[in-house]
Amino acid sequence: MTPKIARFLAERQPATPCLVVDTDRVAENFRALRRALPLAQIYYAVKANPAPAVLDRLVTLGSRFDAAGIEEVEACLAAGARPAAISFGNTIKKVSAIRRAHAAGVTMFAFDSIEELEKLARHAPGSQVYCRILVENEGADWPLSRKFGTTIETARDLMLRAGELGLDPFGLSFHVGSQQTSTAAYEAAIGRVAMLFTDLKDAGVNVRMVNLGGGFPTRYRDDVPDIDQFASAIMGAMTEHFGNALPEMVVEPGRFIVGDAGVVSSEVVLVCHRHKDDPVRWVYLDIGRFGGLAETEGEAIKYRITTPHDGGPTGPVAIAGPTCDGADILYEKSNYRLPLALAGGERVELLSTGAYVSTYASQCFNGFAPLEEHYI
Secondary structure, eight states, X not given: OOHHHHHHHHHHOOOSSEEEEOXXXXXXXXXXXXXXXXXXXXXXXXXXXXXXXXXXXXXXXXXXXXESSHHHHHHXXXXXXXXXXXXXXXXXXXXXXXXXXXXXXOOEEEEOSHHHHHHHHHHSTTOEEEEXXXXXXXXXXXXXXXXXXXXXXXXXXXXXXXXXXXXXXXXXXXXXXXXXXXXXHHHHHHHHHHHHHHHHHHTXXXXXXXXXXXXXXXXXXXXXXOHHXXXXXXXXXXXHHHTTOOOEEEEOOSHHHHGXXXXXXXXXXXXXXXXXXXXXXXXXXXXXXXXXXXGGGGGOSOOOEEOTTTTSOEEEEEEEOSSSOTTOEEESSSOOEEETTOOTTOEEEEESOSSSSXXXXXXXXXXXXXXXXXXX
């Protein structure tokens, strides 16, 4: 909760549920990452929060952008980003999306299969392409690896084929998982990619970029390593494996840039006991998994929650959303405790909710409108 957000909530008392994002904190986080990794080009992962106010601010700071879909590509262009500063980083793209992005001047595309590579050769000829490698996601609260990436052996064949198809085999990428809490994950992934990088160089491929993906964490309930610790681990591994011949480096932060810049303000709809002898109270909020808190699936992302009664006696709670859906439970097993004085009609705040909330909100499920957004 930044002072700016606290002041906005106190003075404006906006209707709930709502997301309030401090764009000054977005800028602070971007600058902190640039200081920590000055040799890396920062491509903001637009999917984390594509709000025009966020994109506009990042354009002024010189950010580049990682787009997951053609709509995100066009949103970046509308915010003033140069086409050359946009990477179409999804390895699963419609032909129509490839064509539109290429026609708009985007020349950097991800792939991880021969089928996708052939689509790029046909519909984005001459483009720079980079192959996504499958790496371990151990240590990540929100793993990504099963759906994306290919093996080292297949990646070698694909990069050789890219040149034969008239594309520029620009680089290799990986992603260690979202909300990665272990610096060792980057060190291990860099070691795997470096071996392939050297092999491709020896085979005559003009590979010259390593994309380290995103994954840099935001602090929720538990402490996480700070960005300088990640940067130290990354640069140590890069130097160990590449020596003085460092390739171009790309990072794709999303959560780290916007996560702690946002707060969700919510109304407590009901506090009750489901069973007479059960000490656990059920706390129902006016926002749930279908209202934008999808990352609570499996209780993976554990948001900090503040109340008007913080500091008073607490008791165990289960926390759920307002919909008539049995899956709309945020936390039941994660040992949440909230003040005993908490009552229906009061407001609570969920901290560090600037990433992956507004875009996960459903469209009027149970009639609930998507949460309001305020960018200040």
